[in-house]
Amino acid sequence: MDALPVVAYSLIAADYSQTSAIADSCNRGGKFRENGLLARNVIGACPASANVTKYFVTYTAAVYGLSETLPARYKHSFLLGVAIAEGLTVLHNRSVGLKFDF
Secondary structure, eight states, X not given: OOSHHHHHHHHHHHHHXXXXXXXXXXXXXXXXXXXXXXXXXXXXXXXXXXXXXXXXXXHHHHHHHHHHHSOHHHHHHHHHHHHHHHHHHHHHHHHTTOOOOO
């Protein structure tokens, strides 16, 4: 079994957890705001929890759909790119104090 899809989707789940924490913090007057370029432009700097969930359900479905329709020779590279981008995001969020829970 190829572990890359598991890694990519696990990092998406970690990002979802951290973004949910941003929403909770922001809506209680805390210090965290959404700074990711794509997410900030879709769900805003201080997103509602429901919008975070909708965003990540849509994002995860898009990643899955695209990875399943790509030719096999591109699927690995695509998922590797997702894993790297999500990994960097999770690490950055962790460095500013955002943890994640599953």
